[in-house]
Amino acid sequence: MNVTDIAFWIFAAIAVVSGWRVFCTDSMVRASFLLMLSFIAVGLIMVLLNAPYLGIATVFMMAVEMMVMALFMVMYMMNPAGLNPMMMVHQHRFSIAAGVFVFAALTGLIVVTRFSSNPVAPDAEVVVGLGKELLGDSMLIFETAGVTLLATMVASVILSSRSGRFGEADTGAVPPPLEPGGEPAGRQPEQASGHAHHHH
Amino acid sequence: MTLIALTVAWVAFLLGMAWYIAVLDGLWAAAREGRAPRAPLANPLYRCATILRQQSNLTEAPDLLNWRLAPALYAGLAGTGVALVPFSSASVLADLEVGIVWWGAVEALTVVVVFLHGWSANSQLGLIGAYRYVAIGLPVMLISMFVLIAAALPAESLAVPKIIESQRELWNVIRQPLGLPLFLLLGLSLSFRGPFNYADSADIAGGTAAEVSGAPRLVWEFARLAMLTAVATVAASVFLGGYLGPWLPGPVWLVLKTTAVLLVSVGLSHQLARISPSRMMTLIWTVLLPLSFLHLVWAGVLAL
Amino acid sequence: MTLTTILIVAAALIGIGLYGTLSQQSFVMLMMGLELMLNGVMLAAVGFWSLTAGGLPTGQLLTIIAMAVMAVEMAVGFALITAVYRNRQADVTEGLTTLKH
Amino acid sequence: MALTGLLTIMGTIVAGALLLQWVAARARRDRLAESQKIPFLGGSAPNTHAWQRFHVRYYSMTLLFIAFEMEMMFMYPWAVVYVAEGVKALAEMGMFLAILTVGILYGWREGIFRWQ
Numbered sequence: 001m002n003v004t005d006i007a008f009w010i011f012a013a014i015a016v017v018s019g020w021r022v023f024c025t026d027s028m029v030r031a032s033f034l035l036m037l038s039f040i041a042v043g044l045i046m047v048l049l050n051a052p053y054l055g056i057a058t059v060f061m062m063a064v065e066m067m068v069m070a071l072f073m074v075m076y077m078m079n080p081a082g083l084n085p086m087m088m089v090h091q092h093r094f095s096i097a098a099g100v101f102v103f104a105a106l107t108g109l110i111v112v113t114r115f116s117s118n119p120v121a122p123d124a125e126v127v128v129g130l131g132k133e134l135l136g137d138s139m140l141i142f143e144t145a146g147v148t149l150l151a152t153m154v155a156s157v158i159l160s161s162r163s164g165r166f167g168e169a170d171t172g173a174v175p176p177p178l179e180p181g182g183e184p185a186g187r188q189p190e191q192a193s194g195h196a197h198h199h200h
Numbered sequence: 201m202t203l204i205a206l207t208v209a210w211v212a213f214l215l216g217m218a219w220y221i222a223v224l225d226g227l228w229a230a231a232r233e234g235r236a237p238r239a240p241l242a243n244p245l246y247r248c249a250t251i252l253r254q255q256s257n258l259t260e261a262p263d264l265l266n267w268r269l270a271p272a273l274y275a276g277l278a279g280t281g282v283a284l285v286p287f288s289s290a291s292v293l294a295d296l297e298v299g300i301v302w303w304g305a306v307e308a309l310t311v312v313v314v315f316l317h318g319w320s321a322n323s324q325l326g327l328i329g330a331y332r333y334v335a336i337g338l339p340v341m342l343i344s345m346f347v348l349i350a351a352a353l354p355a356e357s358l359a360v361p362k363i364i365e366s367q368r369e370l371w372n373v374i375r376q377p378l379g380l381p382l383f384l385l386l387g388l389s390l391s392f393r394g395p396f397n398y399a400d401s402a403d404i405a406g407g408t409a410a411e412v413s414g415a416p417r418l419v420w421e422f423a424r425l426a427m428l429t430a431v432a433t434v435a436a437s438v439f440l441g442g443y444l445g446p447w448l449p450g451p452v453w454l455v456l457k458t459t460a461v462l463l464v465s466v467g468l469s470h471q472l473a474r475i476s477p478s479r480m481m482t483l484i485w486t487v488l489l490p491l492s493f494l495h496l497v498w499a500g501v502l503a504l
Numbered sequence: 505m506t507l508t509t510i511l512i513v514a515a516a517l518i519g520i521g522l523y524g525t526l527s528q529q530s531f532v533m534l535m536m537g538l539e540l541m542l543n544g545v546m547l548a549a550v551g552f553w554s555l556t557a558g559g560l561p562t563g564q565l566l567t568i569i570a571m572a573v574m575a576v577e578m579a580v581g582f583a584l585i586t587a588v589y590r591n592r593q594a595d596v597t598e599g600l601t602t603l604k605h
Numbered sequence: 606m607a608l609t610g611l612l613t614i615m616g617t618i619v620a621g622a623l624l625l626q627w628v629a630a631r632a633r634r635d636r637l638a639e640s641q642k643i644p645f646l647g648g649s650a651p652n653t654h655a656w657q658r659f660h661v662r663y664y665s666m667t668l669l670f671i672a673f674e675m676e677m678m679f680m681y682p683w684a685v686v687y688v689a690e691g692v693k694a695l696a697e698m699g700m701f702l703a704i705l706t707v708g709i710l711y712g713w714r715e716g717i718f719r720w721q
Contacts, residue, residue: 103519
C-alpha cells in the first residue's frame with residue numbers, strides 16, 4: 001500500500017461517512033456542510049485520479065452550492081439548528097431497503113464485471129485536452145450549456161423573485177388548511193405583503 | 201525535508217506579515233486621531249497578550265465544534281493560499297497544476313467558514329454578520345475569478361509559477377491594468393476590512409466575532425490578517441511578477457512586493473467608506489462585474 | 505485504489521443518496537439526497553475516465569455536464585420550493601396534495 | 606503528489622490553532638455563569654433563539670449566482686488553450702458570456718440585486 005492508496009481510503013471513508021451523517025444530524029446547517037465535506041473528499045479522490053482540474057473545481061463549485069443550500073435550509077426549516085431533535089421521514093424502511101438493495105446490486109455488478117485497463121498517462125496534459133475538446137468537437141455542447149444556464153437563470157428568477165413586473169408574486173396566495181377542506185392556516189400573505197395602504 | 205522547511209517558512213511569513221499589518225493599522229489609527237503612536241512595533245504583541253489573558257466567552261447552546269473549528273479553518277485556508285506562491289523558481293510548497301482554481305476554492309470555502317463562525321455562536325448579531333457576508337462574498341468571488349483567468353491567458357497555464365514566469369518581460373499590472381485594483385477589493389472582502397466589512401462591522405457590535413473572546417478571538421483576528429496576507433502574496437505574484445526582479449534574490453523581491461501591496465490594501469481599507477450591503481451587492485453585479493468582463497476582453501485581445 | 509474500489513465507493517454514495525431521496529419529507533433534504541447520488545455518479549465517471557478510458561477528453565466533459573446538471577437542479581429546485589412555499593406555505597412533500605384531488 | 610504541500614500547511618495551521626484554543630481553555634479554570642452566556646444584544650434580553658427561520662433577503666441572487674458560476678467550469682480550461690486556439694477561442698467564449706450576460710441583465714431588471 002503506497003501513499004496514494006492510504007490517501008484514497010481516507011478520502012473515501014470521509015466521503016461515505018459524512019454522506020451518511022447528512023441524514024442523521026439534526027442541525028440542517030451541519031447537514032449541508034457535511035454534504036460539502038463529502039463532495040470535497042470526492043474532489044480530492046479525483047485529484048488522486050489524475051483529474052486535478054475536475055477535483056479542485058468540484059471543491060469550489062460544491063462549497064458555493066452547499067453555502068446556498070444552508071441558506072435555504074435556514075429559510076425553509078422550522079428548526080434549522082436541530083435544537084429539538086426530530087426525524088422528518090416517510091416510508092423509512094422501504095427507503096433503507098432500496099438504498100441497501102441498490103448498493104448491493106451495483107457492488108455485485110462491479111465485482112463480477114471485468115474492466116479493461118487503460119489508465120491515463122501520468123504526464124498527460126488533461127486540462128489542455130479538455131480545453132481543446134471544449135473549443136473543438138464539443139463546441140456545440142459548450143454553447144448549449146450556455147443556453148441551458150441562461151434558461152436556468154431566467155426560470156429561477158421568474159419562480160423565486162417576489163417583485164415581478166405584474167405585482168407581488170404572492171398576491172392571492174392561500175396557505176393550505178390543516179384539515180382537508182378546512183380554513184387556510186398560518187400566515188395570510190395579503191396582510192404581510194406591504195399593501196397596507198389598501199385599508200385606508 | 202524541503203516540505204517541512206517550506207511549511208515552516210510560510211507559517212513564519214504569515215506571522216510576520218500579520219504583525220506588519222497590525223502595526224500599519226495602529227499607525228493609521230493614530231494618524232487619524234492626530235496623536236503620536238505609542239510603542240507602534242510592540243503594540244500588536246501587547247494586544248495578543250491581552251486577548252490571551254481573557255476568558256473564552258461562551259453562549260447558551262452554541263455549536264461548539266464549528267465555533268472552534270471556524271477560526272482554525274479560516275487561518276488554514278489562508279495558509280493554503282500562500283502555499284501556491286513560490287519563493288523562487290525552485291521552491292513552491294503546493295506545486296498545483298491548477299493553482300488559481302484552488303485559490304477560487306479558498307475564496308468559496310472562506311465564505312463557508314465565515315458563515316459558520318457567525319452561525320455557531322447562536323447569537324443574533326453574529327448571524328446578521330454571517331448572512332450579510334454571504335450576500336457580498338459570493339458575487340465578489342466571480343470578479344476575482346475573472347481577473348485571475350485573465351492573468352492565466354498569456355501564461356497558458358493555471359499554475360501560479362507559470363503565471364509568474366509569463367511576466368518576465370512585462371508585469372501583468374501594466375499589461376492588464378484593471379486586474380490589481382479589482383483583486384485588492386477581493387482582498388478587502390475576504391478579510392472583511394473597510395468598505396467590505398460586512399461580517400464583523402461595528403454597527404452590529406462586531407458581527408460574527410461579537411461573542412468571541414480569548415484564544416478563539418486571537419486565532420480569528422490572526423486569520424483575518426493572514427487572509428489579507430495571502431491575498432497580497434497572490435496579488436504580488438500574479439500581477440507584480442512575484443520573485444522576479446533585478447539585483448536582489450527572489451524571496452526578498454516577493455517580501456518587498458507583498459509589503460507594498462499590503463500597504464496599499466490597508467490604506468484603502470481605512471480610506472474608503474462603506475455602503476449598505478444591498479447597494480454593495482448591486483454595485484458588484486452591475487459595475488464591478490462588467491468591469492471584470494471588460495478586463496477579460498482587454499487581456500484576451502492583448503494575448504492573441 | 506483500483507477501479508473496483510472506486511466504483512464500490514461510488515455505489516455506496518449512490519445508495520445513501522437514494523435512501524435520502526426516498527425517505528426525506530422536507531424538500532431541501534430531498535435535494536441533498538439527489539446531490540449525493542450525483543456525487544457518486546461523478547466519482548464513477550472520473551474513475552472510468554482515469555482508469556479505462558485512457559484520459560479521453562470527452563470523459564472529463566461528461567463530469568462537467570453532471571456538475572452543470574447539479575447546478576441547474578439546485579437553482580430550479582430552490583426556485584420551485586420558493587414558489588410553492590410562497591403560494592401554499594408548504595415545505596414538505598406531504599404539503600402538496602393538488603394532484604391527489 | 607500535488608496535494609501533499611497543500612494538506613501539510615493546512616493541517617499544521619489548523620492543528621496549531623485548535624491546540625492554542627484547547628490549551629487556553631484548559632489553563633483557565635473559572636467558569637462562566639449562566640447569566641453571562643446570554644447573547645449580546647446591547648443590554649436587552651433576547652426573546653428567541655437566534656437559530657430560527659430567517660428571511661434571507663437576497664435568495665434570488667444566490668440562485669442566479671449558482672447558475673452563473675457554472676460558467677467558471679468552462680472558463681478555466683478555455684484559458685489554458687486560449688493562445689493556441691486564437692480568435693476562435695475569443696469568439697466562442699464571447700458568445701458564451703454574451704448568452705449568460707442576458708441572464709444577469711434580466712435579473713437586474715427584475716430587481717433581484719436588491720433586498721427582496
